[in-house]
Amino acid sequence: QVQLVESGGRLVQAGGSLTLSCAVSGRPVNMNTMGWFRQAPGKDREFVSAIDPSGSVTYYADSVKGRFTISRDNIKNTVYLQVNSLKPEDTGVYYCSRRIRGDYYLAASYADWGQGTQVTVSS
Numbered sequence: 531q532v533q534l535v536e537s538g539g540r541l542v543q544a545g546g547s548l549t550l551s552c553a554v555s556g557r558p559v560n561m562n563t564m565g566w567f568r569q570a571p572g573k574d575r576e577f578v579s580a581i582d583p584s585g586s587v588t589y590y591a592d593s594v595k596g597r598f599t600i601s602r603d604n605i606k607n608t609v610y611l612q613v614n615s616l617k618p619e620d621t622g623v624y625y626c627s628r629r630i631r632g633d634y635y636l637a638a639s640y641a642d643w644g645q646g647t648q649v650t651v652s653s
Contacts, residue, residue, distance in 0.1 A: 532556040532642040534626050539647030542616055550611040550647060552626035559602050560585060563629035564609045566600065567637055568649075570622035577635040578624070579611060589634055594620075616651045623648050 538550040552564070565580035579600040580589045588600050599612040609626055623646040632639030 532628055534628070534642055534644035536624060536626055536644040536647040539624060539649040541650045541652065544617060544651055544653050546616050546651070547612070547614045548616070548649065550613065550624055550626075550649070552609040552611075552644060554607050554609065554626075554628075556642075557628065558604065559607050559609055560604055563634050564600075564602065564626060565629060565634060565640055566609075566611045566624060566626050567640075568620075568622040568624045569646075570619075573622075575625070575637050577637070580629070580634045581609065582634075591635075613649070616649075618651045618653045621649060621651050 533555045535553045560583050563580050563582045566578040567575050568578050569575040577591050579598055581600045597615045602609045625643050625646045627640035627643045629639050630641045
């Protein structure tokens with residue numbers, strides 16, 4: 531089975547930066563599109579970013595373009611999300627997952643979710 535463990539989230543001031551990590555076991559990270567989603571209190575889980583199996587194609591939600599960067603390390607089998615210029619509205623639990631089939635921006639296209647890591651941005 532595939533296991534994913536997110537880490538790196540914490541309380542940070544607005545304008546700050548974090549590096550979120552998703553350590554994957556059971557499958558190479560370059561086998562599927564890997565995605566990051568987030569969920570704020572009282573809101574649906576929303577797409578943040580994704581990286582395709584080649585590593586050369588990346589996707590970002592409009593709300594994070596220019597501020598977030600997705601990457602991966604095939605040796606460490608880890609996916610990263612560098613989050614910069616954080617805003618209070620970025621607050622939420624950040625999850626990574628493996629796309630099985632379907633549109634990359636839909637949570638229903640993914641499986642094997644991690645436990646999530648909490649990012650809290652104070653104003």
